[in-house]
Amino acid sequence: MVILKEMLLLFRHTGTTVIQVTATDADDPMFGNNAKLIYSILQGEPYFSVEPKTGIIVTSWPDMDREAREIYLVVVQVKDMLGLNGGYSATTTVTISLMDVNDNGPTFQQNLYTFAISESAPVGTTVGRIMADDSDVGLNAKMNYSLEDLEESSTFTIQTDPDTQEGIVILAQTLDYESKRRFVIAAEAFNENIDTRFLSEYEFHDRTTLKITVTNVDEPPIFSETSYSWKVLESAQIGTQVGTIYARDTDTANNPIRYSISKSSDTRQMFRIDASNGTVYVANRLDRETTAWYNLTIIAREIRDEQLSSSVSLLITVLDVNDNVPTLSQDYQPYVCEDTQAGELIELISATDADDPVDGHHFYFSMIPDKHINPNFTIRDNQDNTASILARRSTFTRHDHTHYHLPVVIRDSGSPIMSSTTTLTIRVCACQPTGHCPSEGVEAQALSLDISMQILLGLSVCLITLSVLSTLMLAVRKYKTLQQEKMATQELETEEFSEKILSFTVPESSQTVPLRHPRRRERKLCREEVTTSIRMSLRHSHLIGPEDGVFQQFIIDRLAEADEDPYVPPFDSLHTYAFEGTGSITGSLSSLESVTFDPCLSQTRDAGPHLLRLSPWLGATDDEILF
Structure with missing residues (x-):
C-alpha cells in the first residue's frame, strides 16, 4: 500500500x-x-x-x-x-x-454611501461604515481605507476594523449646520500587501463616494472667547466699567441673548452686568487687601428659550493702590541698660505694609520733625527697610526716669506717600552683665513687690476683722443669755416694789426726780433725732454751763438712748453722765428746767433733774441720785 x-x-x-x-x-x-x-x-x-x-x-x-x-x-x-x-x-x-496568492484587489459593492449626522455630535462620533470585498484570504485580504478630498477630509477620518475589514468613518471636528450642511468625500480601499507578480499597482485599490449630511440642532449661545481675564484698580468707583462680554446665537433664528452673573460665584455682589449688552460694572467698594481677585461665571441665555444657555469664566484681578499706612512689624518692647554708652544700639526695628507695590516695599524711618533734638535717643535708617534706635548719651538711671517715649515716623514709597507715627516706650533696666533685662525690668519687679504687699495687707485686715466679729458675736450671745436669766428672775418678784432713791441737790434746785424703770417708758425717741441732738450737744459743750437747756437735753437724750437701745448694759446698772462746763476747774453737773418737744411721740416731756438708777447689788433699791 x-x-x-x-x-x-x-x-x-x-x-x-x-x-x-x-x-x-x-x-x-x-x-x-x-x-x-x-x-x-x-x-x-x-x-x-x-x-x-x-x-x-x-x-x-x-x-x-x-x-x-x-x-x-x-x-x-x-x-x-x-x-x-x-x-x-x-x-x-x-x-x-x-494556496492563495494576492491576485485580487479590493472592490466596493456600492459606488455611493450616504450618511447623516447632527451638528451637535461630539468629536469621535462614528458617522458610518463602508466595506470593500477582496476574494483573497488571510494577509492577502487585509486592506486599508483613506479619504482623498484634502479640503474636507480634515473634518472626518476613517479607520479599518481589524475583525471585519470595514472602514469606519469618524467625526474629527465639530460641525456647524449654519456654516456647512453637506460633505462629499472620496473614499479609497487598497491592499496592505501588494505582490506585483500577479497584479499591477492600479489593480490593488478601488474607490467610492461618501455623501455626509449635517442635520440642524437648536444650539445654546456661543461666547466670543473661551474665557475672559480683566484687571481693575481697587480705587475704582462704583459704576466703573470693567469690560464687555459678547455671546451670540449661532442658529439661523439668531435669538436675542440675556446676560447674568452666577450668584454662587459673586456672593457679595461686587460686580453687576448689563443684561442686554454684557457690560460688567463695579457694584461695591473694592479692597485688594481683602480680596485680590474674583472668579465669576457669566451666563448667556436665549430669551425665547431659557433652556438654551451657556456659561464662561471671567477672572477679574484687583490692582493695588497705596491706601494703607506702614506700621511696625511687631510690638517692640525696647529697654536701655543703666550703663549704656552713647551710640550703643538699643533696638532694631522693621515695618510692614498691607499694600503690594509692583517694585516691592521700601520704608523710610525718622523722628518727628521738631526744633528740639531728642537728647536721649536717635533713629538711624539702615536703607534696607530696617532702622536702628541708638542712645545719644551715656548712663541712664532709674531714679531719674523709669522709661522714655520715642515717637517713630514710618513712610512708604508709594504714590501717594503714606506714613504713620508709632511711639515706643523704652524702659530703663538694671541689666545683667550679659546685657539681659531680667523679669521685664525693674518696674515689673517693683510692681510685683507692691502687689505682694497689698495682698499680705489685705489678708491681715481680713483676719483681724474675722477675729473682732467672732468676739462680738460671743459677747452678744453671752449678753442675751444673762438678759433672759434676769427677765425670768424679775417675773418672780412682786409687782409692787420700793424704789430706793439717792438724791443729789443742786444749789439752784432741790427738786428730786425719780429714776424711770425700763418697763415704764413713756415715749420712744427717733434714732436720727437723738443722734443729731447728741452731736449738737457735744459740739457746743464747751460754750454752755449746767443751767443751759442744751445740757438738760443732753441728759434726757442719754437717758432715752439707754432706755431704747437693747444692746447697752441692763437697767439695773449705774449710768453716769458728766458734762464739762466752761469757767469751772472741776466741771459741773446740773439739771436744767426746760421743756423739750418730741416729734416722734407728739407730746412734751419735762426735762428736769435726771436720776441715775442704782442696781440692787449696789445696795440702793428705792433711792434716787439727783445731779
Missing part, C-alpha cells in the same frame, strides 16, 4: 511540480520485469498529470484559480511489469489544495 499525504502548492504555470508519489514492489527487481513500475492518473486530468517512471505529479492546466476551485482530488495508479497484461496494480488518492 502506498501512503501519500496532502500538500499545499504554490503554482501559476503548467509543469509545476506538485508532489512525487512512490510505490514499492516486493519482487526481485533483478529478475525480469516483475518489479518494474509504471505510474498513471486515473482521476485529476486535465489539471494534473504524472510522469510514468518517477511518479511526479505536475500541473497541466495554465489558469488554475483558487478563488474558483481550491481543492483537487488526484487518483494515481501504479502497475508492475511495465504495465503489461498480467501484472499487479495499486492506486492512491492525493488531495491537492491551492
Whole structure:
C-alpha cells in the first residue's frame, strides 16, 4: 500500500511540480520485469498529470484559480511489469489544495454611501461604515481605507476594523449646520500587501463616494472667547466699567441673548452686568487687601428659550493702590541698660505694609520733625527697610526716669506717600552683665513687690476683722443669755416694789426726780433725732454751763438712748453722765428746767433733774441720785 499525504502548492504555470508519489514492489527487481513500475492518473486530468517512471505529479492546466476551485482530488495508479497484461496494480488518492496568492484587489459593492449626522455630535462620533470585498484570504485580504478630498477630509477620518475589514468613518471636528450642511468625500480601499507578480499597482485599490449630511440642532449661545481675564484698580468707583462680554446665537433664528452673573460665584455682589449688552460694572467698594481677585461665571441665555444657555469664566484681578499706612512689624518692647554708652544700639526695628507695590516695599524711618533734638535717643535708617534706635548719651538711671517715649515716623514709597507715627516706650533696666533685662525690668519687679504687699495687707485686715466679729458675736450671745436669766428672775418678784432713791441737790434746785424703770417708758425717741441732738450737744459743750437747756437735753437724750437701745448694759446698772462746763476747774453737773418737744411721740416731756438708777447689788433699791 502506498501512503501519500496532502500538500499545499504554490503554482501559476503548467509543469509545476506538485508532489512525487512512490510505490514499492516486493519482487526481485533483478529478475525480469516483475518489479518494474509504471505510474498513471486515473482521476485529476486535465489539471494534473504524472510522469510514468518517477511518479511526479505536475500541473497541466495554465489558469488554475483558487478563488474558483481550491481543492483537487488526484487518483494515481501504479502497475508492475511495465504495465503489461498480467501484472499487479495499486492506486492512491492525493488531495491537492491551492494556496492563495494576492491576485485580487479590493472592490466596493456600492459606488455611493450616504450618511447623516447632527451638528451637535461630539468629536469621535462614528458617522458610518463602508466595506470593500477582496476574494483573497488571510494577509492577502487585509486592506486599508483613506479619504482623498484634502479640503474636507480634515473634518472626518476613517479607520479599518481589524475583525471585519470595514472602514469606519469618524467625526474629527465639530460641525456647524449654519456654516456647512453637506460633505462629499472620496473614499479609497487598497491592499496592505501588494505582490506585483500577479497584479499591477492600479489593480490593488478601488474607490467610492461618501455623501455626509449635517442635520440642524437648536444650539445654546456661543461666547466670543473661551474665557475672559480683566484687571481693575481697587480705587475704582462704583459704576466703573470693567469690560464687555459678547455671546451670540449661532442658529439661523439668531435669538436675542440675556446676560447674568452666577450668584454662587459673586456672593457679595461686587460686580453687576448689563443684561442686554454684557457690560460688567463695579457694584461695591473694592479692597485688594481683602480680596485680590474674583472668579465669576457669566451666563448667556436665549430669551425665547431659557433652556438654551451657556456659561464662561471671567477672572477679574484687583490692582493695588497705596491706601494703607506702614506700621511696625511687631510690638517692640525696647529697654536701655543703666550703663549704656552713647551710640550703643538699643533696638532694631522693621515695618510692614498691607499694600503690594509692583517694585516691592521700601520704608523710610525718622523722628518727628521738631526744633528740639531728642537728647536721649536717635533713629538711624539702615536703607534696607530696617532702622536702628541708638542712645545719644551715656548712663541712664532709674531714679531719674523709669522709661522714655520715642515717637517713630514710618513712610512708604508709594504714590501717594503714606506714613504713620508709632511711639515706643523704652524702659530703663538694671541689666545683667550679659546685657539681659531680667523679669521685664525693674518696674515689673517693683510692681510685683507692691502687689505682694497689698495682698499680705489685705489678708491681715481680713483676719483681724474675722477675729473682732467672732468676739462680738460671743459677747452678744453671752449678753442675751444673762438678759433672759434676769427677765425670768424679775417675773418672780412682786409687782409692787420700793424704789430706793439717792438724791443729789443742786444749789439752784432741790427738786428730786425719780429714776424711770425700763418697763415704764413713756415715749420712744427717733434714732436720727437723738443722734443729731447728741452731736449738737457735744459740739457746743464747751460754750454752755449746767443751767443751759442744751445740757438738760443732753441728759434726757442719754437717758432715752439707754432706755431704747437693747444692746447697752441692763437697767439695773449705774449710768453716769458728766458734762464739762466752761469757767469751772472741776466741771459741773446740773439739771436744767426746760421743756423739750418730741416729734416722734407728739407730746412734751419735762426735762428736769435726771436720776441715775442704782442696781440692787449696789445696795440702793428705792433711792434716787439727783445731779
